[in-house]
Amino acid sequence: MEYSDKVMDYFMNPKNMGTMEEPDGVGEVGNPSCGDQMTIQIKVEDDRIVDIKFKTFGCAAAIATSSMVTELARNKTLDEALQLTNQEVEEELGGLPPIKRHCSLLAEEGLEAAIENYRSKQEGNS
């Protein structure tokens, strides 16, 4: 099994790692007993993701895809962000070993969950 240089880079030096004060939306997906869990937080202005942070428990692929999805989503509108697929995340990272593919799903789902959470709060507010 071998990770691409880009995966290793995003894993060793993850971008957008951490938490923020008062996020507008929060997604939590995965389950530690399955080996990975991800929390993603977004700040939204004018339907656009202006800040995004994550925390991930998991293997190198889980951490790298988490970090990449936050990079890709930043500054996208919510609709654009929802278009992001795990394939795109994978491709941006130069591919993943076959047995690690499922990790990129976590990232996609995490982002979706965060947007979902933001929108349901908006509905609650409106």
Place this chain on the structure above:
Amino acid sequence: MEYSDKVMDYFMNPKNMGTMEEPDGVGEVGNPSCGDQMTIQIKVEDDRIVDIKFKTFGCAAAIATSSMVTELARNKTLDEALQLTNQEVEEELGGLPPIKRHCSLLAEEGLEAAIENYRSKQEGNS
């Protein structure tokens, strides 16, 4: 599988190999389709083997034991010669590989057959 030096010597330079004119007794044992056959001829004087010759079709062990049995039988009385066992032949040769043990039987049986043949001719004559 490995032969002792003595087996190799008796195989490479067999003693008493050949045939004689007018032998007193002839033994023929074995069967080419089983992989070995031996002919043994003896000349008898005063109930004693005074000359002995053999020919053998077979592996190194068959040739070496044939040669050794003729060496051991020469100058023995017929009764003494009949006491010779395949163990003795084997021991004189410094042992045989286990799967080659049966070859020393051929030599013992060949000698017996030749003495048998001599004695039955004697009976016919008397």
Place this chain on the structure above:
Amino acid sequence: MENSLIYLDHNATTPVAPEVLQAMQPFHREQFANPSSPYRIATEAAQARETAREAVAELLGCKSQEIIFTGCGTEADNLAIKGVGFARRQQGNHIITTKIEHHAVLKSCQWMEKQGFELTYLDVDETGRVSPEQVERSLRDDTILVTIMHANNEVGTVQPLQEIGELLADKQAYFHTDAVQTAGKIPFTVEDLKVDLLSISAHKIYGPKGVGALYRRQGTTLQPLLHGGRHENNLRAGTENIAGIVGLGAAARLARKNLAESADKRVAELRDRLEAGLFEKITDLKFNGNRNHRLPTTVNLSFNYIEGEAMLLHLDAHGIAVSSGSACTSGTLDASHVLLAMGVPVELAHGSLRFSLGYENTEADIQRVIDLLPGIVRKLREISPLYPGEQ
């Protein structure tokens, strides 16, 4: 890069020792003959094979005719289990093993189940140990084989084989052990363990990969797994890997020498230092295994809130090679079946590292891990949504 490598994964495999490599050398191009042939150069190869067999027999305290050379430890395990199963089907249908066996044993047993055999998989306690009483309770009249590993590759727990062997002594069941992790690493003989069959592998003790052996007590009925020529007393066909076999012989001799010089004790001291150093510097650390019955080479730890592979890759970036779970099961994402059987919670099983030391490791190696790992753990815990922060 290789120069500065700190290798702490000796339970996965070891480098071939220089003296082993040298012993093997003549058998590639000079004494290369097929030892089954009757000519002289073949006889030399056959003699080298028998000398190696004696060396292995001496290591295990058995007769050299009781050693069957195989192509790896896995093959030795498969041969023991399937070989006994098919040979003794008349006598019975029941096989006992444990939940923490290496996959070579576990998957062989599962395959035997498909062939109609009945299997009992014994539980272990939280230290990874089987209880002899449980073995006794599981025994049936139709039990033909009990197979329990000597020491576990992941956590290093050593099983009470002697006690189990004693209670099997008057039973019809054969007793097999996978000693791939113990042969040459801790001193024992097959008589100590009271086993009928015992598997070893060369590459775990500074020998070459691709060669193993099965000890088979004289009179133990066995069917071959590889059919063909009459090699290895008709029990394992295939032109003998003479260089490999000679390498296993040399590795066995080296292991005896190392044991005689208490190399196992020295490595245990280093291992203890590593363990103490990490416990001192890292919080929320869990020890996996049995401190009283353990391989001298091995320590397995779970690092709460973070995942094993992530730690492993950070260490790798510093030239330190360790394992998370068993190397043989990577390629799977399941948590270690051994840790789970010991009752380790799944998250903690995912967060485990195995350090397995070898004779060439130094205090400096250990110190470097103690210096580096706490920072890596801190960094990964910061990324982890599970980490509550320092309490």
Place this chain on the structure above:
Amino acid sequence: MENSLIYLDHNATTPVAPEVLQAMQPFHREQFANPSSPYRIATEAAQARETAREAVAELLGCKSQEIIFTGCGTEADNLAIKGVGFARRQQGNHIITTKIEHHAVLKSCQWMEKQGFELTYLDVDETGRVSPEQVERSLRDDTILVTIMHANNEVGTVQPLQEIGELLADKQAYFHTDAVQTAGKIPFTVEDLKVDLLSISAHKIYGPKGVGALYRRQGTTLQPLLHGGRHENNLRAGTENIAGIVGLGAAARLARKNLAESADKRVAELRDRLEAGLFEKITDLKFNGNRNHRLPTTVNLSFNYIEGEAMLLHLDAHGIAVSSGSACTSGTLDASHVLLAMGVPVELAHGSLRFSLGYENTEADIQRVIDLLPGIVRKLREISPLYPGEQ
């Protein structure tokens, strides 16, 4: 002694070529890691394994995913036969093979009979060839496997696999061939032969002993023979013998180069010279095999009135290594099952020699055999009670 060795037993085994040995060297102590591990030095070992897989695939004209590395040719044969048998039991129960297979195939088939499979052992003609028509006649609806060797190790006869493969194309039966004696020695691809499974062994083509491979056409159902870790696409467990696998890869590359340079034709010329020289000087000589369909390396002759081992040992005393019958069945005193199946009378089967040449043999080697053997034959015939004398 070794310096003056004339080695004419290449069908039994070959010396490891210098370039093969060199390719293997780094994988004993430097790149020694277990390729299943996720750290960097392990990845290098895994890459070396995949490069070797590609080299083997190129030699056989297949995809690299279709290559399964094994511990020897025997294991590849056992894996093919038992692996298909157990995997396809639902589809049928009948296996077809021939009477002249290597024991690795023959004994595997006999074991399958004990497991309840039905076997057909095809006859061969007096040249050692199977007829495609007979294969066709033996096919049944429940035939799941046809296994026919590519070239026989004792007499070198090459089978009409392509014709057989064509008639099996629309049948459910898989087609396996033991190509241990042909891979790397004569040019072919798996597509030429139309086979689904094909066994090879490194040590027959200047590679190391203890490593082989099975080609398995994509989609061909197979059960593993060695259960355990997920190595080799879940089809062959056991820590990979990386040095050995790299050696097989290097041997495959060397074989391709040799074939490209028509080394097979050169060796056939030497072989023909040997054959002609012996026929010229020795009476009552019988050729065993098929002059039109034969391995370039091999000539098998029966010397009337005398026995093979005796000749062999005389040649050995002169530093010439040949074989009488198959090296793998020595340790038995039965006459070659191959020669008997070809209708050779038992005495003549006992009196056979196999000369198998390699790329390092010279004209001088051949000339020495032609000079020496007639005297040896004469001497042994003088000892033989069967010899009628020169007519």
